[in-house]
Amino acid sequence: MATYGVAEAKNKFTHLLDRVEKGESITITRHGKPVAELHAPARPIPRHKGPEWQAWYDEFVKRRDARPPLGMSAAELVRAMRDGDPE
Template sequence: MADYGVAEARNKFTHLLERVEDGETVIITRHGKPVAELRPASVPSPRDKGPEWQAWYDEFVKRRQARPPLSAPAAELIRAMRDGDPE
């Protein structure tokens, strides 16, 4: 973990982002006191979301596949809604 003052962090922001991309956490300080922390973003994979989420997603896919196909291409439907064409 590395500490940087605000001015130094501003001047080396790209470098700090590279360190964060490599998995390091960077602390930004103001007058020696921590005010911010840069760390890698955690993006959960669908597997990490748990069985409740997976059940919801499976139900969503099932309902989506059960719907009939559209009567016209989406662009035509949007154009008709925009122009007020009755259908």
Template sequence: MATYGVAEAKNNFTHLLDRVQEGEKITITRHGKPIAELNPAPKLTVEERWALIDQLNERRKQRPPLGMSAAELVRSMRDGDPE
């Protein structure tokens, strides 16, 4: 796995994406500490993608309802309501 500092990664971003597309993993560091990792996207068939979407939908259905609309949630977060 190759490692690049932020500035070097920024200057070579297109080249790094080409390497990741070929299957290589790239770590990006700031002051010597890893902050991000570029990994190749998984190669999924259309059927596998739909199966993954179905799994996510099932997980979403198992979560309890929030009890408020998205707009109410954003307002609550913005206004600092304790809920």
């Protein structure tokens, strides 16, 4: 298992993720003490979408499209939420 300090791991994060994706485990240390481990998930991430996912997505799109439009842009909505407007 490879070991990297926090600063070095930060600088090489993308490279470390590539190594983890290939099955390697990485330990990250702070002041010489292990604080985190990077390893591949127990269940592999599916690389293709199956029929169950497609059915879920089709239903999601159908429900989304059935909703009435909000009547304002996303920027206007965020501005209203930020400024505390009652609408």
